[in-house]
Amino acid sequence: MLTKDLVAASSKPLVLSILAGGESYGYEILQKIRDLSGGHIEWSDGMLYPVLHRLEREGLIKSEWREAESGRDRKYYFLSQEGTKALKAERHQWLAVHNTLSKLWQLKPVST
Amino acid sequence: MAGSPQHLIKIMATQTRFDLNAAIENWRNELSAQSQLTPDNRRELEKHLADAMAELRQRGLNEEEAFWLARRRIGQPQQLAEEFQKADPTKVWRERAFWMELAILFFLLWQRMVGSIAFHDEWFSFHYQSFIYLFLISLMPIGLAILLAKGKLNYPLLGRAFKNRWLFASSIIVILLLTDVLQTWGTGMSWLNQIRSFSFPLMLIAVAAWLMPKQERQKAA
Numbered sequence: 400m401l402t403k404d405l406v407a408a409s410s411k412p413l414v415l416s417i418l419a420g421g422e423s424y425g426y427e428i429l430q431k432i433r434d435l436s437g438g439h440i441e442w443s444d445g446m447l448y449p450v451l452h453r454l455e456r457e458g459l460i461k462s463e464w465r466e467a468e469s470g471r472d473r474k475y476y477f478l479s480q481e482g483t484k485a486l487k488a489e490r491h492q493w494l495a496v497h498n499t500l501s502k503l504w505q506l507k508p509v510s511t
Numbered sequence: 512m513a514g515s516p517q518h519l520i521k522i523m524a525t526q527t528r529f530d531l532n533a534a535i536e537n538w539r540n541e542l543s544a545q546s547q548l549t550p551d552n553r554r555e556l557e558k559h560l561a562d563a564m565a566e567l568r569q570r571g572l573n574e575e576e577a578f579w580l581a582r583r584r585i586g587q588p589q590q591l592a593e594e595f596q597k598a599d600p601t602k603v604w605r606e607r608a609f610w611m612e613l614a615i616l617f618f619l620l621w622q623r624m625v626g627s628i629a630f631h632d633e634w635f636s637f638h639y640q641s642f643i644y645l646f647l648i649s650l651m652p653i654g655l656a657i658l659l660a661k662g663k664l665n666y667p668l669l670g671r672a673f674k675n676r677w678l679f680a681s682s683i684i685v686i687l688l689l690t691d692v693l694q695t696w697g698t699g700m701s702w703l704n705q706i707r708s709f710s711f712p713l714m715l716i717a718v719a720a721w722l723m724p725k726q727e728r729q730k731a732a
Contacts, residue, residue, distance in 0.1 A: 444585045450598070452552075453599065456599050
């Protein structure tokens with residue numbers, strides 16, 4: 400389980416990265432994070448929405464209410480141009496941390 | 512046979528039966544009590560609850576279990592509201608301002624319409640005009656109050672009525688023009704006065720359209 404601080408810090412790159420793979424809605428984003436992290440990153444469901452709304456206010460993502468094929472309407476989020484740029488910067492920073500720790504722990508580094 | 516064990520069990524079974532609609536309604540009310548949550552926020556959370564419940568049901572949980580687990584995962588309404596507020600502090604006021612603008616706009620339109628009907632000299636004699644005016648003008652707040660009290664006036668309904676801001680703005684401008692035609696029928700009002708009487712409602716329409724929260728749109732092909 401991640402600490403509260405790390406959950407807060409990692410929410411931005413996680414959400415942006417998921418949306419970089421295509422538009423999505425809150426429930427689906429949570430599921431993806433749960434699956435990909437193998438259950439190690441578990442957000443409380445309601446806490447994702449404030450994160451999404453903050454990113455939207457910052458102009459990194461946009462949203463739109465739309466009806467899904469199932470007939471259920473959902474609020475879809477997608478990446479803006481600025482969001483794509485922000486993701487690049489985030490990626491750079493996180494990989495720097497990752498590579499440093501990897502070297503210290505003598506794991507195989509990941510290329511940037 | 513009243514009082515037999517079998518009878519008792521039957522009563523207990525019906526009394527404790529879980530009412531999903533009531534439970535959801537209850538949860539909805541708890542969310543509405545949080546003033547920091549906008550109607551749009553609540554709607555998003557409701558859709559989330561529905562998705563979460565559908566998945567839990569698929570995994571074999573019964574209706575009641577699915578509801579409580581999904582609800583618990585979303586979190587405490589009060590705590591939730593605080594987090595939402597932090598994410599976008601001005602959103603609540605933008606949305607509140609929109610509803611206020613809308614109320615003022617509709618009252619203004621209603622007033623113009625009622626005024627043009629009640630003060631029509633050919634339809635009503637002078638003595639009754641002010642009574643008719645007062646009667647008609649009070650219909651709107653009373654009607655609104657009844658609709659609100661009965662819960663008939665809700666966000667999805669209004670959301671469907673105004674699918675997007677351009678449709679919203681143009682339909683209200685049409686109503687405005689109609690009331691104007693009614694009002695100035697044969698009075699020969701000068702164009703300067705026309706513009707003057709138009710400027711305030713037009714400004715309200717523009718501000719309301721600008722503040723309007725996002726609405727659902729049909730999925731593009």
